[in-house]
Amino acid sequence: MKSTRINIVFLALAVTATFFIISSLTGDMTALAGEGTNTATISVTTEGSNWDNYNIIDYSSSILGGTASSWSWNFDDGNTATSSSGKHTYSKANTYKVEVSAKLSDSSTTVKNTTTVTIKEPALVASAKLDLDLSDETLKYDSRTPGAVSWSWNFGDGGTSTLDNGTHVYTKPNDYTVKLTVRSPAGNTSYYSERIDMNKLMAYFEASPVKGGAPLTVTFDDRSYKNPDKDYYIKEWYWNFHDSGSDNNTLTKKTGANVKHTFEKNGNYTVSLTVTDKNRNTDTYSTVISVGDEDAPEARFTLDDDYEKSGKSPLKVKFIDKSKPSDKTKVDLYKWEWTVYDEKGSKYKQIQKYKSYDPEFEFTDPGTYTIKLVVTDDKGFTDTETKKDYVKVTLDLSATFTASPTSGHKPLDVTFTATPAGSNDYPVSKYYWEYGDGYTDTTTSKMTTHSYKSTGTYTVKLTVTDTKSHTYTYSRSNYITVSDISSITAATTPTPAPTKTIVTTGSSGTKIFGIPGTEYFRSEMNRFYGFYEEYVNLLSGIFGM
Template sequence: PVWLEVSDGYGCRAQTAVQEVEVYPAVEAGFSASPRGGCSPLLVEVVNTRPSPAYEYYWTLGSQGVTTVVSPGRLTYENPHLDRATAQREVISLETRLVGHPECKDKKEITVEVWPRVIADFTLSATKGCDPLEVKVKDKTQSAPGVRRYVWDASDGQRSLEAEPTFTFRNESRSTTREIDLTVTVSSEQGCTDTWRSHVTVLPTPVSGFSIVGDSRGCSPFALALEDKAEGSDLQYRYDFGDGKVETGNLTGRRMEHTYSNRGASPESHLLVQRVTTPEGCWAETSQQVHVNPQVTADFGVLPGVNGCSPFNVTLENHSINAKSYEWTFGDGGISTQENPGHQYVNVSPLDVKNTLRLVARSDYGCSDALEQEIVVHASPSARFEATPPAQLYPSTRVTVDNQSQPLVNSWDYTWEWGDGQSSQGIAPEPHVYEVWGDPANDFIIPITLTVTNSHCRSVARKEVIIRAPKPTVEFTANRVSGCPPLEVQMLNSTKYAESWVWYFNDGTEPSEEPEPRHVFAEPGSYHVRLVAVGPGGMEEKFLVFEVFQRPQVEFKVEPEKVYLPNAEVQALNLSVDAHSFRWDFGDGSTSLDESPYHTYLAPGHYDVKLTGLSQQGCEGSKTIKNAVFVDGSGRIRFPTAFRPQGPGGRYGMRDHSNSVFHPFVDGSVQDYKLMIFTRWGEKIFQTTDVNEGWDGYFNGSQCPLGVYAWRAVGTFYDGSVFDLKGNVTLRR
């Protein structure tokens, strides 16, 4: 308790009441943070060293926010600033308060430093490849600015301290792969580190090799043989022989053969390349030069050919290639070293004689070639004959021949060409009958040829006969010789022995040179058609008469030209000349065969009228009048303003003008109609639906008084238009 005692200068004292004072325990904040510095991400253990149920805790954890737990435990702090060389400071503070008395409190702070992390990252130029495998490293590491340290270790023993080293990995095996692990540790100036790992596969590379069997130089065509010496597993081979030829496949241990060709004039060298490839694509090559001398080609031609009739003279044309010297043997004992010699073969026997002609051609490189050709020599016949008679006039065309050839041998062939496209076989043919005469341009001469052959040799004899052509025989008609204009006719020409024709139609048109022209006679009349035919034997002509009849002259008129429904009647007046029968078409689907008929139209509109007339010869004429008739379905209706009744009865005629019945005057045609009469008080005293019935001035049989009456007329015309008329009428006596 606290006592308060008060005194003055005079020694007087006063004592107050006692006041109780409560003193709370002291509050002490305490915690640890470990470690207090390191590389991002940094794991920090925060532990409350003064825990008590009497306390409340308020933590501020830097970038990790706030909490009121007793002890935060493990916290992870990041420094994302890889572009800075300084640490990121994280302030951890604890404020400890007495429960129920927040004014009793204590506070403590600890600062943690977080250095930027190192992110080791690299790319390799290759992670798999053939021995030797070169791998280039590209550094993509991220860290704070400053000097970085690198330590590279490969499982094959290679080491490096460079940032971007180049490694060469080897695989001495020819059949199995080699796996190599690659590791690098990167350190920053702040002591932060990171490790990056990769794996490299080194594939086996084969060994190529081959040997040439024999010499590597030879004459074209040069057959080369190779023995395989390559090493490796499941190899694919590719031989490039250097001459554009390639052979591929699984050829392990196989003996390869290839033929080189050199068609040029100089020796050629070809680089022979063997490439062997593993299934993984690893390869090796071996090459060797091959030398090919120009190919010698023995070649020659025999003029005029390789067989002929004795005596047979031949000229030899040497076409050999790349040769410098020649040896000819003719097969009959003759020889020559000339380049292009000539030779005569003689056969004195009745049988064919065969001779072997041989050429050996050699080059300066020691290359040679030989060519043989068989030469056959035959015997020769002599053809002769006579033809009678020597001249005739068509149709006399029989010609007889007498074969006088020497010798006459039955086993030989005798071919007779008669000059008209026909031929015969045999020693003594039958007389020949010609179907045509000779060519006028050649004076009607027909050549006859005899060809005698004995397998290979032949002899030809020729004679001429004359067969002259006759004059033309002119005959023609037509598909019709009479008819109506325009008369189209097809000429039918049966003329013989003619080659050209001229038709004269006698109607003012141009002549025609067609064999069978088609012609049109446009106007009536009689026409004398003349055909002139020209042949190798001369010219002839003939006439034929064609009759073209007159067509009817059709003329008419229709009256009246305008009519009104429903009594739309017209008369067609026929004014035609030279017509025998008629047919009318009124344009509404109706027709008539009368000469001048009447016709009633049933619908409004404009109508064309056509009249067709037929003559006694069957010629037709027609005329059409466009819009000849107008049928009006509309109308106009009028009523008088006064009338004077003459007695009961409202029927009237359409032309009634007596004014004794009150009725309408109608222009046109009324289809629906109703007329009503009213008194001045509106009482209806008359009604009709018949347009031909009017009001007679009576009502219920009695005369209506004088005065003014109202009327109304409603209805429609034939064209559908509606009328509704009203007015007054004065009834007078």
């Protein structure tokens, strides 16, 4: 019995010792596994120090002397990952504890490793671009501050903004200091200020295009400014294109300051504008125009084979874009601008696209049209193809008119009757009459009446409009003649016959039948007879008797 108890005690001690040994070997398996050959390496580095990559880390891990079947990362910002390597972006600056756990492939053992990484913001440097259009006193402002997440503008006139860019309109020309305060995600601040002077003469222009192949026609749009509160009006614009191969290398203008210039040869041209006010104050502005065929794209287009470029209104015409990038630079095209000009050179239609585009235009008005395509690549180089008088559109629309009467004395009531041509493509819907005496009338009927109140000779015009809004004008010169009634009478009155003069005396021949005392009565009878003859002659002259 005693022997049995001893055996039991010995067995219990043996079990206890065995458990203790096993526990000693396996109690913190992770910690042990991190030692020796099966160690997890960890590498965490920041990608850069700029605002676009300062908060990005590259992480990776491997097992020394073995492999892992799975990985688990904890980046200490609430985010995790399950790959052995990769990239992670932190949302704000801080110091983070990065931990990796790896499960070994040949066992259920997990090994871990940790490190720290510090994310630090780059220096915040405020910067801005200010463009002042002095013609309407509008300021375009744009923060150029990398890393800024909030903006506070003060325009110096009481106006403010919290946008990163926009426009501000000044109500009075003056000297202003524009201030910008920016903040980073961590709350760091930086400041920028710039003074703008609106109380002076300032030369400025915009050019389009500024790059392209030869020949390159550039439009220069004058935006020079003078303070309207001061007597600084501009009296002279002096352009210098610095184009020695041109007959129009310089140009001085007194009015109409916008100009065009064609650069025939490749090169970089510094174009300058000097403005002079009436007090002989001057200011100069310049920009560079780059002309180079090798760097420029090629603008080309053709007519779609299924369309005609001439015909009756309405005419639909489709063009096929054949433009291509420069063979030298291979820079992609990014903008296509199609413009249609009428016979007067005015823009009829325009389409601007930011991808290759085959436009279809509908021409409703008769005339000859010029088509121009301007393409621009990502570097700002342009090229132009122009096909002058390329599309011709015809339309049948005409009308005449008659009047009755065409002459007479004032006031003269005249009835006008319009006659639209039977070959018109569309019905006439409106008649616009110009009577020549300063009066006009618009009707929907073919007939109208007008009363001329003054003498004169009048030219009458009729403009008809069809149901498609096309117009046609017909005119008759010196068509209506209005005279005064006195001039008509003078023209038709013959010369009166000579008037007989009866001489009365006191002789006996003046007595009635020689009776004494009747002289008075004979004289009165002679006077009445003379009056009667004058009256008859007058009536004869008026009525032609």
